[in-house]
Structures are given as C-alpha cells and as structure tokens.
Amino acid sequence: MEQLLESIIIYGTAFLLCGLVIFLYVRKQRRNSGIVREKIEKAKLEGLYEPVSLHPVIDVNSCIRTGACVAACPEKDILGIVNGKATTVNASRCIGHGACFHACPTQAITLCIGTEKRGVELPHVNQTFETNVPGIFIAGELGGMGLIKNAVEQGRQAVDNIARTAGVHHQADYDLIVVGAGPAGISASLTAKKNRLKCLTLEQDTLGGTIYTFPRSKIIMTSAMELPLYGKVKLFETSKTELLNLWQDALSKNSIEIKENSKVDEILRKDDYFEVKTLNGEIHTAKSILLAIGRRGTPRKLDVAGEMQEKVAYRLLEPEEISGKEIVVVGGGDSAIESALLLSDKNHVILAYRGNAFSRIKPRNNERIVKAAQEGKPEIRFNTTVTEIGKTDITLLNSDTGEAVTIPNDLVYIFAGGELPTQFLMKAGIQITKKFGDAILKH
Numbered sequence: 536m537e538q539l540l541e542s543i544i545i546y547g548t549a550f551l552l553c554g555l556v557i558f559l560y561v562r563k564q565r566r567n568s569g570i571v572r573e574k575i576e577k578a579k580l581e582g583l584y585e586p587v588s589l590h591p592v593i594d595v596n597s598c599i600r601t602g603a604c605v606a607a608c609p610e611k612d613i614l615g616i617v618n619g620k621a622t623t624v625n626a627s628r629c630i631g632h633g634a635c636f637h638a639c640p641t642q643a644i645t646l647c648i649g650t651e652k653r654g655v656e657l658p659h660v661n662q663t664f665e666t667n668v669p670g671i672f673i674a675g676e677l678g679g680m681g682l683i684k685n686a687v688e689q690g691r692q693a694v695d696n697i698a699r700t701a702g703v704h705h706q707a708d709y710d711l712i713v714v715g716a717g718p719a720g721i722s723a724s725l726t727a728k729k730n731r732l733k734c735l736t737l738e739q740d741t742l743g744g745t746i747y748t749f750p751r752s753k754i755i756m757t758s759a760m761e762l763p764l765y766g767k768v769k770l771f772e773t774s775k776t777e778l779l780n781l782w783q784d785a786l787s788k789n790s791i792e793i794k795e796n797s798k799v800d801e802i803l804r805k806d807d808y809f810e811v812k813t814l815n816g817e818i819h820t821a822k823s824i825l826l827a828i829g830r831r832g833t834p835r836k837l838d839v840a841g842e843m844q845e846k847v848a849y850r851l852l853e854p855e856e857i858s859g860k861e862i863v864v865v866g867g868g869d870s871a872i873e874s875a876l877l878l879s880d881k882n883h884v885i886l887a888y889r890g891n892a893f894s895r896i897k898p899r900n901n902e903r904i905v906k907a908a909q910e911g912k913p914e915i916r917f918n919t920t921v922t923e924i925g926k927t928d929i930t931l932l933n934s935d936t937g938e939a940v941t942i943p944n945d946l947v948y949i950f951a952g953g954e955l956p957t958q959f960l961m962k963a964g965i966q967i968t969k970k971f972g973d974a975i976l977k978h
Contacts, residue, residue, distance in 0.1 A: 571615035571624060578625045586626035589648055591635050593621045597643035607638035612898055627895050633685065656957065659966045664693035664825075668964045670809060671802070672697060672825045675719025677956070683718045684760040690722030690827060691763050697823045698730035705822040707808035709735045712821035714811075716742050716793045720827035721782050725763035728789050735819055736791070737811070739798035739828075743779045764789050802963040828956060835951040837865065841924030847947045854878055861943045863929050864913070865921055866950030867893050872900050874948055875913040884913035885942075887931055891917050921947070 578584040591604070591614065600619040608614055614635060615624045621643070623629075636644045648657065657677075664672045674689035694711065701710050713723045716738035727734035759769045765785040786793065801812040802824060811819045834849035836842055851874040858881035864871055867888035875886040893901065908915050916931065922939060923930040929944035957967055 568617045571617050571622070574612060574615060574624050575617075575622070584624070584626060586623070586629060586650055589646055590626045590629040591623060592645045592647045593623070594643045594645070595620045597641045598639075599641050599643075601640055603638040603640060604635035604644060607634040625898075656955065656967050658960055659968050663696040664689060665696070667966045668804075670823050671963065671965065672823065673827075673965075674723065674825060675715070675717060675827045676829045677826055686718040686827075687722040687760050687762060690719035690825075691726045691761075693719075693825055694723045694726035694730065694732070697825065698727075698732060700823075701730065701732055703822070705807050707820040707822050709733050709819065709821040711735075711823045711825060712737065712809070712811050712819055713825045713827055714799050715739075715827035715829070716795070717827060717829060720825075721786065722763060723825050723827055724791050724793070725765065725785060725789060728791055729764050735821065736793045737797040737799055737813065737819075738793050738795050741795050742782060742786075742793050743775075799959075804964075826960075829953070834949070834953050837921055837949060837951060839921055839923055841926075842949075844924060844926065846926075846945065847924060847949065849949050851877065851948055855881075857882060857946070860945040862946045862948065863887055863921070863931070863944055864948045864950070866952075867896075868950060868952070869896050869900050871948075871950035872896060872904050874950065876903060876907055878948075879907065879912040885931075886913045886915045887919040887921065888915070888917055889920050889934070 575584065593604075593614075598620050600616065600621070602616055602621075604621050605614045605616060612625050613623065613629050614621055616622070633646060636646050658666055658673055660666055660673050664674050666673055672693045674693040675686035697711055710732040711723075711727050711734045713720050713727070713734060713736040716724070716736055720736060720738070721742075724734060724736045759767060762768050762781075762785055765788070768781065796815075797817065798814045799811055800814045803810040803812070805820070808820050808822050809824050811821065811824065813819075836849075841847075854874070854877040857878060860882045862878055862882050862884045864875040864878065864884060864886050865888075866872075866886075867890050871886065871888070872893070875884050878884045893904065896904075904915075907913065916933070918934045919931050920934065921929060922932045923941075924947055925941070925944070927943060927945075928941050929947060930939055930941045932939045960967060
C-alpha cells in the first residue's frame with residue numbers, strides 16, 4: 536500500500552510538473568503571439584505591412600513553428616510567430632537577403648516579387664536569363680534579384696549560357712559586353728574570362744555599381760558565395776570598403792579591367808551583333824549583351840534651380856573627410872538617414888524630408904535617427920522641400936505653413952531614389968511585364 540501511494544505521489548508530481556511546463560509554454564506562446572499581432576497592427580498603420588519588392592511568402596501548412604526563419608533574418612521584425620506559425624510583420628522592410636528561405640527546415644518559404652495587389656515591373660527573361668531579344672541577357676537586381684549572393688550566381692550562370700554559342704562566327708569586336716559592374720556584372724566578367732570570351736565591361740559610375748554609392752560604414756549582409764576564378768567567399772557582415780576590396784582583388788588577379796564612367800545610352804541590333812553607344816560618344820560591338828544594371832537606374836533629380844552646381848551630389852563618398860560645413864541632406868529613406876548621421880559628427884546637417892514622418896526604413900536606422908534627433912544632430916525638418924539652390928545658400932519650403940526660408944549652405948546631398956531604366960530597355964526592344972506575387976526563389 537505504501538509503495539502504491541509512493542508511486543501515485545511520484546507520477547502525480549511528474550504529471551503536475553509536465554502540466555506546469557506545458558501551461559507556461561502555452562502562456563509564453565500566447566504572450567509572444569500577442570506581441571507580434573501588435574507589431575503587425577502597428578506596421579499596417581505605418582504602411583510597412585505590405586511588401587514593395589522581394590519578400591517571403593509562408594506556406595502555413597508546411598510551417599512547423601521552429602522559428603528558424605525569424606532567428607535567421609538579419610533585419611529583425613520582418614517575420615514573427617503567431618499561434619505557432621510564421622507570418623510577415625514589416626514586409627516592406629525586407630531587402631531580400633534570403634536567409635529565412637535557406638533557414639526553413641521544411642521549405643515552407645518562397646521569395647516572391649510583387650503582391651496580388653501591387654505589381655513590380657520587371658523585364659521578361661527565360662531560364663537562361665535571355666530576354667525576348669535574342670542575344671540580350673539580364674542578371675542581378677534588374678531581374679528582381681538584389682541579394683548579392685544570388686546576383687553573383689546569376690551573373691555566372693548567364694555567361695555560362697552565353698559561352699555555349701561563343702564559337703559561332705560573328706563580325707563584332709567582342710563576344711560579350713557586360714553593362715554594369717555590380718555583383719552580377721563582376722561575376723559575369725570573371726566567368727567570361729574563365730570561358731575565354733573576349734569581353735568588355737562598362738560601368739556608368741565606378742566599380743561596385745550601386746554598392747559603391749553606399750556610405751562607407753554601410754553594413755552589407757550576405758552569405759557564403761562562389762566567385763568565379765576566385766573561390767568560395769564567406770561574408771556575413773562586412774563593410775562596403777571590404778566588399779569593394781574583394782571585387783578589386785578578384786579582378787586584378789585575373790587581369791580584368793572595368794571601363795568606368797561609361798554610361799550606355801543605346802543598344803542597336805546590327806546583323807549578327809549589337810552596337811552599344813555610350814553617352815561619351817564611344818561605340819562598341821558585341822555578339823551578346825549582358826545587362827547587370829540596377830533597378831534604380833539614374834538618380835532622381837529635384838528639378839530645381841541651381842541643382843546642376845558642383846556642390847550638389849547624389850551619393851556620399853568619404854564622409855569622414857568633410858568637416859565644418861553647412862549641409863542639407865534631402866530624402867527620407869535609409870540612404871538619406873545613414874548619410875545625415877555620418878555627416879552630423881563634424882558638420883551642421885539639416886535632413887529635409889517632404890513627408891511628415893519616416894517610413895519604410897530599417898529598425899536600426901529608425902532607432903538611431905530618433906536618438907540623434909533628440910540631440911539635434913542632425914536637425915530634422917519634415918514637410919520640407921527644396922525650391923532653389925544658390926551658390927552659398929539654399930531655400931527650403933515648409934508645405935504646412937507655406938513659409939520659405941533661405942539659409943547658408945555649402946553642400947547638398949540628394950537621395951530621392953532612382954528612375955527605372957524602363958525607357959532604355961524598351962528602346963532596345965526588351966519587354967517589360969508587371970509581376971504580381973511571382974516566385975523568384977522557391978524550393
């Protein structure tokens with residue numbers, strides 16, 4: 536009898552402990568789900584819930600609630616768990632790292648471009664990355680894939696496909712012209728060298744493409760990638776400078792030169808080859824073309840008097856060498872905020888934004904700008920636009936009050952986004968289609 540009683544007590548205690556653990560676990564899950572729901576409601580109010588570009592889509596029937604996707608996301612608060620299932624929270628802040636996609640153990644995540652309501656314009660390409668114009672290929676950000684690792688892979692695959700017809704005789708100067716020297720373009724140039732193609736790479740700015748325009752301290756999140764003729768590269772957090780040094784090292788070791796400051800203006804079909812014209816008057820010919828340019832194309836201008844002056848710039852280089860200046864930074868995105876913060880250390884900076892609050896910026900940037908604004912570094916002026924840029928001053932208009940003020944000014948940095956190269960593509964005969972929730976990466 537005593538033994539039976541002892542067994543009842545032991546098993547009863549065990550059941551109670553198990554029940555307590557389950558109760559605490561369920562309570563914690565409900566509490567966490569409640570927190571995520573609150574974040575979702577906040578995201579909807581702030582206009583951050585709906586994705587604007589590449590974003591994860593979760594198959595709730597395949598999700599087994601490991602939370603691996605949430606933990607893997609380097610941006611934080613893009614994904615959350617509600618009632619044990621993964622869901623998007625601030626989808627518009629997703630920048631397409633793809634870490635969640637690779638971390639999911641049940642392959643429940645697909646990376647998509649656009650939504651059922653909001654389409655994204657992309658050029659049409661087939662599985663070999665060739666457009667509707669035979670001989671013109673597209674890889675990287677322009678095709679919807681901004682993730683560095685995948686852009687590198689696309690550049691390699693596209694040129695491998697081009698190389699299969701490289702032996703065909705043609706009248707052009709080059710087998711291939713690569714337009715753009717970002718991740719996809721650099722990978723393509725290396726792959727062309729590997730395949731012994733006669734290749735010319737043109738870049739409208741400088742090596743690195745859009746990466747070069749990031750502020751120096753910009754952190755680039757990526758993962759291990761295979762760089763042609765260079766080997767496997769493991770990068771999880773690196774600065775812009777470190778990444779550019781990597782590109783330069785890979786190119787110099789293989790004796791590849793990039794023709795910088797050569798913006799392509801027009802691509803024309805000529806018999807069995809293409810004629811490529813640049814804005815500086817040069818004409819090059821090639822059997823095949825690979826477009827590895829960014830989706831943002833040319834920096835968007837304000838179209839105000841005085842904007843063509845030398846003191847106006849659309850990217851920030853060497854911010855640590857600028858000091859003692861009166862600076863106006865225009866814009867409300869991540870680039871504008873990061874640049875204003877960098878410049879505020881040694882200068883008086885005004886961050887002018889036409890909206891009444893920042894939206895669609897990274898959580899870390901939001902925290903930093905809120906804290907910095909409390910100290911007045913930078914000075915933030917919402918509902919403000921630039922109406923005129925003078926040699927030593929600038930005029931700002933407050934849309935709420937209608938008041939215009941002219942203040943001393945040495946430098947102006949404009950981060951108003953970029954104009955999509957749609958006209959350039961259509962002029963070359965490339966079809967543009969609107970993607971509504973189309974899968975870019977799926978298992």
